[in-house]
Amino acid sequence: MGKPAIASDMAVTETWTPSRRLQAAALAERERLERELARLAAREHELTAELASIQAVRAELDDRRLALNQFAYAAAPARIASGTATRPLRAVPDAKRATAAATVLRGAAIRETAVRVLAAHSEPEAPVHYRDWFELLIAQGFMPAGKDPLATFLTQIGRSPLVQRSTASGMYVLDLDYARRARERVIALNADLADAQDLPANATVDQIAAARERRSRLTAELQETEKRLEEALRCLGNADAA
Numbered sequence: 001m002g003k004p005a006i007a008s009d010m011a012v013t014e015t016w017t018p019s020r021r022l023q024a025a026a027l028a029e030r031e032r033l034e035r036e037l038a039r040l041a042a043r044e045h046e047l048t049a050e051l052a053s054i055q056a057v058r059a060e061l062d063d064r065r066l067a068l069n070q071f072a073y074a075a076a077p078a079r080i081a082s083g084t085a086t087r088p089l090r091a092v093p094d095a096k097r098a099t100a101a102a103t104v105l106r107g108a109a110i111r112e113t114a115v116r117v118l119a120a121h122s123e124p125e126a127p128v129h130y131r132d133w134f135e136l137l138i139a140q141g142f143m144p145a146g147k148d149p150l151a152t153f154l155t156q157i158g159r160s161p162l163v164q165r166s167t168a169s170g171m172y173v174l175d176l177d178y179a180r181r182a183r184e185r186v187i188a189l190n191a192d193l194a195d196a197q198d199l200p201a202n203a204t205v206d207q208i209a210a211a212r213e214r215r216s217r218l219t220a221e222l223q224e225t226e227k228r229l230e231e232a233l234r235c236l237g238n239a240d241a242a
Helices: 002-014 020-074 095-100 106-120 129-141 151-157 180-197 205-236
Strands: 102-104 142-144 163-165 169-172
Touching: 002 142, 020 205, 102 106, 106 142, 106 151, 106 169, 106 205, 129 142, 129 151, 129 169, 142 151, 180 205
Parallel strands: 102 142
Antiparallel strands: 163 169
């Protein structure tokens, strides 16, 4: 007598369908979630556009500031403040002849070549005045393209991941430890991205949105770090990977 009852129960379970009220509630909740996800996606798009605008303005202002450096220091050719001696660099014996025979560089090739030239110097990590560095680049047979090669040079070296401004006016220094730190950061970002992929089965909409935002932020930083690391390695090879 017990077996037919069990079979009956199983039949009821297999053919069960939610009530209209339950279906309506599920549909309403799904629509609410879709609206919230759409709102968050739109907000994410707005913030991304705003960030891109800020970065563009910042880059433009930074370029203008670097270009103005040549005027700020043209009347005061002292190489470094606080009485620190300047580093010796190869002088240009005949600037006109060197310019005429120079290989013209454009875009990223300017800063990458400038870094390679300075890194090959006997004291690559010593502070250098931008005019000395510029003259060294010309002496090696290279010339930045543009109406004002020095301004173009200043703009480009300011974008290099391997170049840092010194505390002294007009002075720059190579950061030869950058590639090692960048590699470590890439490893950490990949680990964080893997962790951000894991969501609980019962994740709320806020948790989903937060995870997506985190993945987006981590991915953007990872791409930028890998890009800058690749440039650093093109300039220095693997010599800095100790």
